[in-house]
Structure formats: C-alpha cells, structure tokens
Amino acid sequence: MDFQGNLDHVNPESIEQAKAAGARYRCGPELDITCGDHHHEGDTHLHAWQVLAQLLRHPSCTDIIVDVGLPVMHKDVVHNCKIIFLNGKVLLIRPKMILADDGSAGYCETRWFTPWAKVRQVEEYRLPPCITEVKGQTTVPIGDALLVTCDTCVGFEICEELYNPESPHVPQYLDGAEIISNCLGAYEEFRRPETAVNLVTSATMKSGGCYLYANQRGCDGSLGYYAGEAYIALNGTIVGRAAPYSLQEVEVVVAKVDLEIVRRHKALIRSRCTHAAKTEAYPRVKTDFWLCSDADEGGLSIPPFPTPLAIRQPTPEEQVLGGPACWLWDFLRRSGRRGLLLPLEGDIDSSLTAAIVVHMCHLVVKAVTTGDEKVLSDIRRIIGQEDYVPNEIRDLCRRLVRTLCLHGGEASTCHVALAEALAKEMGSRHTTADLSGAVRAMQSALETASQVKPDAASLQDLLSRLKMSFAFLYARVSTDEKEVKGEEEEEAKQESRDDQLLLLTSANCDLLASGDWVKFGHISGDVNLLGRFPEEVVRGALARASESFALPSLGVVLREHEMRTKKNKKIHEEGEGEEEDEEGGPDGALSLEEVALCRQLQYGEGCGPYSMFGKLCWLWGGRCGVQEIARKVKTFFRNYSNLQHKVWTATPTCYVPGTGPLQDARPIVSSPKWTWQFNAIDLVIRNKGKKEETK
Structure with a gap:
C-alpha cells in the first residue's frame, strides 16, 4: 500500500x-x-x-x-x-x-x-x-x-x-x-x-x-x-x-x-x-x-531474429538459498529494524538460516558494487551509518548480524563449538549464554508454589521457552548506540523504538510436522525462513552453501547431523517389536523421514488416514507388515490432532507454493481418536487376514 x-x-x-x-x-x-x-x-x-x-x-x-x-x-x-x-x-x-x-x-x-x-x-x-x-x-x-x-x-x-x-x-x-x-x-x-x-x-x-x-x-x-x-x-x-x-x-x-x-x-x-x-x-x-519504427516502410535497420536465450532454472537447493535471501532483505528494510539476530544451535536448520543470511549479504554487496543506489541507501539506513559502503561480505555481516548460542549448562560441547566456528566464519558478533541458572530459579519457584518437582522433559521445554524469551530481550537491547553515526541525538532518540533486531528462528517443515518443538519456544520468533522446506532439501542446500559461501563449518554440521540421524535410526529399529500401548506404542513411532512422507501424502496427495494407509501399504509393503503400517498411520494422525493448536502459533515463515497450503484451514482442535477412520483401517486388516487364512 x-x-x-x-x-x-x-x-x-x-x-x-x-x-x-x-x-x-x-x-x-x-x-x-x-x-x-x-x-x-x-x-x-x-x-x-x-x-x-x-x-x-x-x-x-x-x-x-x-x-x-x-x-x-x-x-x-x-x-x-x-x-x-x-x-x-x-x-x-x-x-x-x-x-x-x-x-x-x-x-x-x-x-x-x-x-x-x-x-x-x-x-x-x-x-x-x-x-x-x-x-x-x-x-x-x-x-x-x-x-x-x-x-x-x-x-x-x-x-x-x-x-x-x-x-x-x-x-x-x-x-x-x-x-x-x-x-x-x-x-x-x-x-x-x-x-x-x-x-x-x-x-x-x-x-x-x-x-x-x-x-x-x-x-x-x-x-x-x-x-x-x-x-x-x-x-x-x-x-x-x-x-x-x-x-x-x-x-x-x-x-x-x-x-x-x-x-x-x-x-x-x-x-x-x-x-x-x-x-x-x-x-x-x-x-x-x-509501435514499430519505419523499417517496414523501407528503412535500413530491420532487426534480425533475436538470439534465443538459454534458460537455466534453479535447483531446489538454489531456490532455498536464493528466494528466502531476497525475501528477507525486503522484510528487513521495510521492518525498520537495525539488523538481524540469529540463535545458532549447531544444527542443520539454524546453520542453513545462517547461510541464507550470508547469501543475502552477498546480494547486497553485489548490488552496491553494480551501482544500485537504492540498496546502498537502505543498508546505510539499517546500519545507521551515512557514509558506509559495503564491499566485503564478512564486514557487512559483522555490522548487520548478531548470533547467539544459548544452552542450559548440559549442552553438547560440540554444538556450542560448531555455533562459535560458524559465527566466526560469517563474521557476525557472537554471544554464548548459559541459562541453567534461570531454569533452576524457575524450577525452585515451581516446587515452592506447587510442591511438585518437574520432570526432565518439562524442564527441557522450559529451557526452550527461556531461550526465546532471552533472545527477544537481547534483540531489543543489543543495538550498539556507539555505532550509529551521522544522526542527531534527538533524532536517534525518536527512532529508538526501531533500534532492535529482527529475530530469526529455524525449523524445517518436517520438524514442524513431527511436533518435536515447543509452543512459544525455540522456533517462536519474528521470521522463520525454512518452515516450508523438507529436511531432505535443507540438507542438500546446506551442502551446496558449504561449497559456495566458504563456510566449512556447514559441512561439519551436516556430518554431525548425519551421524546423529543414523544413531537415532538404529535406536528406532532396535525399539521395534515391543508391545504396542493404547496410544500406538514404540511400534507406532515415526522417524523424521516417515513423518516427511506422511506429511507429503496428507498435504500433497490429500490423504486422510484410510487412503494414506493404502498408499503406504504399496510403498512400505516390502519392509513393514500391515499391522505396523496401521500403527504408524494412527500415530501420525493422533500427533496431527494434538499438534494443530501449536501450528497456529508457529513463527510466520517464507512461503513457497508447492510446499503445502499457505495456511492450514482445517480445525484447530479435533478428536485424536479418529474412530471411524481407524475402524475402516482395522476392517481392511481383518479382511486381509481372513483371506490369507482361507488360502
């Protein structure tokens, strides 16, 4: 407007x-x-x-x-x-x-x-x-x-x-x-x-x-x-x-x-x-x-057939890096914020977000180098320095980006080290903070008020919420007033409400669909650049960014993720065969890859529980029995019902058609029982068993 x-x-x-x-x-x-x-x-x-x-x-x-x-x-x-x-x-x-x-x-x-x-x-x-x-x-x-x-x-x-x-x-x-x-x-x-x-x-x-x-x-x-x-x-x-x-x-x-x-x-x-x-x-x-010149009336300058252009379309990995980087630039320059704040977790999602930020800085430097006065004017206004000319990516990152690594005292030393190494390669101003004291204080207050000691999972969720609360506070107070040059003191005071950073959060769509995140927790921020992309593409984009942007730490993050994924997959496979409880049990547990496929069938193919079961029997029939497939389908839809209220509060994410609907207009609250649909699946299994017995 x-x-x-x-x-x-x-x-x-x-x-x-x-x-x-x-x-x-x-x-x-x-x-x-x-x-x-x-x-x-x-x-x-x-x-x-x-x-x-x-x-x-x-x-x-x-x-x-x-x-x-x-x-x-x-x-x-x-x-x-x-x-x-x-x-x-x-x-x-x-x-x-x-x-x-x-x-x-x-x-x-x-x-x-x-x-x-x-x-x-x-x-x-x-x-x-x-x-x-x-x-x-x-x-x-x-x-x-x-x-x-x-x-x-x-x-x-x-x-x-x-x-x-x-x-x-x-x-x-x-x-x-x-x-x-x-x-x-x-x-x-x-x-x-x-x-x-x-x-x-x-x-x-x-x-x-x-x-x-x-x-x-x-x-x-x-x-x-x-x-x-x-x-x-x-x-x-x-x-x-x-x-x-x-x-x-x-x-x-x-x-x-x-x-x-x-x-x-x-x-x-x-x-x-x-x-x-x-x-x-x-x-x-x-x-x-x-519309035409006088060439058709005998003029001497008749243009020949123009040279056809060879069009090379971007790969999905290039789309993940390029589109969100350009979108983020427009969002930042119009938001009135003074820069970006990115919490780094040493994982693939926050690391790819860092790569997108670096790519955005590259595009800014490239635009200024080619003489784009509008981009130069915008970056000077954002940084608050009227004579600044961005000519080097790391220098621009240092002025524009702050990174945080927040942990609760028992964080993996490897993750903290990876976050610090990546921040150093980017050139961002980096801070590491231990929030274990805040967790203990909240735990103590809860025990005093309710006489109940929270379990480990509740404390982990609490830590996630504290991380984001700390990040919002840090984004508000972290602008360095000494770096604002060329402005009158009174004018700077009037603009102080904008002297805060745009808070980036990171979670791919498979993670969001799995429910392995905390409402108002570690993915609640101003903008999430990855929420529309599956983990498979995130991994590919991370590998490409590691080669293209001179960020070797991205390769280390990717290898750590692959090792962790293999370990979790092994644990998942060893856990199969245990007895199923009333909610699906270990046999119904879903890996992140399985969640990604179920999500694609639900949104991309329009599958409910019954049709998803039929398609998975075709896809997984060689490695899973029908009982196991049924349990996984039921687990997915039970989790979906319990997840919807969380999705509605998730951070706004850069949207790309082809990755699901812009907004899920299905009910925010639905029964997790899915009685009719699950009974239809059970009936198919019973009929299949009777046919096999007859044979």
Whole structure:
C-alpha cells in the first residue's frame, strides 16, 4: 500500500528506462499501483486513480503505450484490471477474467474481486473526476477487447489466465493479435521454477506471436516471494529475461522484434490458419499510434531474429538459498529494524538460516558494487551509518548480524563449538549464554508454589521457552548506540523504538510436522525462513552453501547431523517389536523421514488416514507388515490432532507454493481418536487376514 513508492517504480523508473531503451510499449506487473489486502477499502480505489492521474500528466508517459494494474469498481462490482493509456488518454480497461483462487498456493482473489464474465464484450465506464481533469475524457471501454495500433494488434491476459486450460491468448492470437501483454503477481513455485517459461514458449510456438510476461519481484508485505520473472517470448523461444534472485527493485527487459517474423510464423502453421479463418471476432479499440519504427516502410535497420536465450532454472537447493535471501532483505528494510539476530544451535536448520543470511549479504554487496543506489541507501539506513559502503561480505555481516548460542549448562560441547566456528566464519558478533541458572530459579519457584518437582522433559521445554524469551530481550537491547553515526541525538532518540533486531528462528517443515518443538519456544520468533522446506532439501542446500559461501563449518554440521540421524535410526529399529500401548506404542513411532512422507501424502496427495494407509501399504509393503503400517498411520494422525493448536502459533515463515497450503484451514482442535477412520483401517486388516487364512 505504498502508493508513492509504487508510483516511483512505474514512473519515472520503469517508463523512463523503457523509453531510453527505445521501447514503445511498457507492460508492468499485476496491480502495480496497489497491492495488499486492502481492496475493500474505498481509499484504496481513490488513491489508485489519483496515482493514475499523475501518470497521465507526466511528460515521461508520452509517446509510449503503458499498461498498469489497479482495482476498478464497475456497476458496484470490483474487478482486478489492467489499464492501458497513451499520451494522457485511457484507451481500455481490461478486467481479469479468470481469478487465482488456489488456496493451496496462497491465492484467494475472490476475497476481493469478481471475474469479468462477458467474453468478447465491452461496456462504457465512467471515469472518475481526477482522470477527467487531465484531458477532459469522461468514458472509456471496459471489457474483453484487443488494442489495434497503426501497425499491429495487441491482446491481453492477466496472471491466472495464462495458467488456465482455456487461456484467452489462444482465441486472441487466432483473431489477429500479434503481441500478448500479461501482468502477473505469481509466487515462485518450489520444484517448478520452469512453469512460466514452458507456458509462454508453448503459447507462442503453437500460435505464433510475441508474449510479454511481467511478474512482481520480492516481498510485497506478505509471506510469499515473487521471483521477479520477466520474459519476452517470440515464436516459441525466450528472447529477453530479467535477472533471477536480484535485489534490484525495478528491472526493465527489452527486446527488438520484427513483426514480419511473427506474421510469417503464423502463416506457415496451416492448421492454425484454418481455425483463425473461422474464429469469432473480438471488439477492437483503435489508436493512431505506431509501435514499430519505419523499417517496414523501407528503412535500413530491420532487426534480425533475436538470439534465443538459454534458460537455466534453479535447483531446489538454489531456490532455498536464493528466494528466502531476497525475501528477507525486503522484510528487513521495510521492518525498520537495525539488523538481524540469529540463535545458532549447531544444527542443520539454524546453520542453513545462517547461510541464507550470508547469501543475502552477498546480494547486497553485489548490488552496491553494480551501482544500485537504492540498496546502498537502505543498508546505510539499517546500519545507521551515512557514509558506509559495503564491499566485503564478512564486514557487512559483522555490522548487520548478531548470533547467539544459548544452552542450559548440559549442552553438547560440540554444538556450542560448531555455533562459535560458524559465527566466526560469517563474521557476525557472537554471544554464548548459559541459562541453567534461570531454569533452576524457575524450577525452585515451581516446587515452592506447587510442591511438585518437574520432570526432565518439562524442564527441557522450559529451557526452550527461556531461550526465546532471552533472545527477544537481547534483540531489543543489543543495538550498539556507539555505532550509529551521522544522526542527531534527538533524532536517534525518536527512532529508538526501531533500534532492535529482527529475530530469526529455524525449523524445517518436517520438524514442524513431527511436533518435536515447543509452543512459544525455540522456533517462536519474528521470521522463520525454512518452515516450508523438507529436511531432505535443507540438507542438500546446506551442502551446496558449504561449497559456495566458504563456510566449512556447514559441512561439519551436516556430518554431525548425519551421524546423529543414523544413531537415532538404529535406536528406532532396535525399539521395534515391543508391545504396542493404547496410544500406538514404540511400534507406532515415526522417524523424521516417515513423518516427511506422511506429511507429503496428507498435504500433497490429500490423504486422510484410510487412503494414506493404502498408499503406504504399496510403498512400505516390502519392509513393514500391515499391522505396523496401521500403527504408524494412527500415530501420525493422533500427533496431527494434538499438534494443530501449536501450528497456529508457529513463527510466520517464507512461503513457497508447492510446499503445502499457505495456511492450514482445517480445525484447530479435533478428536485424536479418529474412530471411524481407524475402524475402516482395522476392517481392511481383518479382511486381509481372513483371506490369507482361507488360502
């Protein structure tokens, strides 16, 4: 909802860059004038139109067709719209026709908007007074139409429409559109980063044409990360793209295209021509403007076919390191905090979080080195030093990051040493603290008040909560006032409320699903960067970070984790065969790998207890008996019921579609008995036993 910031990004930044590169059409991302969950507020609509009025008046917006995104209320219905304007006049309002409402991916557009349902139809829209004041324009067409210039025809899609089986670009290309402009606000999807490339190349290969794909970049204030994908596709190849995992707020991708190449490609696809000859016509909005140069009139400078770009998509490990690092940078610079505080446990989760922080610092140094003044201004403000220039990663980490290793007196010496070694390699300011005295004090107070001595497990949970309480207190008071330079004393006092650190916590999604964490305990912080990634990918990302970031301690942490995992697995296997108690017993115990698989079946495959049992019988039939599989399934769902109230209080985590729903909307409290479902499993086992006896 930063209207001024959004205005600056649209103009002068993106439009002036586009014009300087010779572009005659500017396509921006979805809702680039507004964003956030405020579209039911009248102020949002008012301010969006006011921003558009400033764009219409600005001299930079002349002699270039511009499309921007904002909400539009038509006949008391709110639509997500793309507005196309030229030289102070609004040419067309194109509403979104297919909304993104995939709850599992975090999209809930019907919460605010209604899709435009009138295919190939336009109506008259009455413009607000602030737009009319610009050039006296009172109305504009709104609906599903094409834009016709003096030399070509442009069609439009908005985000989800590209991903739908009946994408509008197909009939638009058939009806003569040569360019499709698509503004998007799509999160980076885990394990499927190539989706956008495949869609735009396929669209232009089958139909022939040029496709402009402009996505949002960074963190827009929500949990998701927008990868900043911007592609230009031509006849089945990518001829322009934006840089992946960049901190640059505005990047303009330009490609010079000869439309004769498009026309020839279209004409040579004979089956396409057969369908195009009988397609239903779209309404057309005409404008007296040339998108092309005079090359088609005999000019000497006709661009050849642009060089196709080889697109290398990031691996899952690169996604874990790159996306959260960029997202964290946006979160930090907008939060008003003075740096980061990371508790290190000597485990793989907190160590990978440290690697992501180092990667973020690398991106900051790289951006400043390439001349990004906005990043330089932000890092100076965060650190509080007006003349600081980050040119070395460890130095930036020292100024920006504090690390803590908290233990209760009986901590593994190895873990403390690993945390200290990693902090030294990062360059962070590190502190080790013993909280055993606090635990003893709390224990003594409890025994005095209740005459009950707590058990070891309760004391361990208490230590976990004390760690996070200590970390929050440390984050609030640890800013070094002596390092704040270039500010007046009074101004520094006024900003003292922001002189605290952003507290990072670390827990992968398999750990969260297992329930082996403490409510309001060691993963309760401001931000958790790993809560959407499985342990398998965390291990892979840690190995990659150890090689890429010159952090050899990460390799040691990984080896320690693997040794500990093998030891626990051996204990788990030796414990099998014991008698089952009423809650599942040792035979029903789940390893972290088994929890990960059950979680994938529950969220990824939509399995309840009965169907999960059937799939696991197929997957585990060679190593487990059906009784054992049933016990494991029952244990998983009993734990799930007991876990839900904890998940709702877990630290907000960087969200990536493909790793489960944004929020689990299932009941926060449910019966752990699962009587009907478990009885159905038992019936299957009894029937199987009877069949075997008959044989």
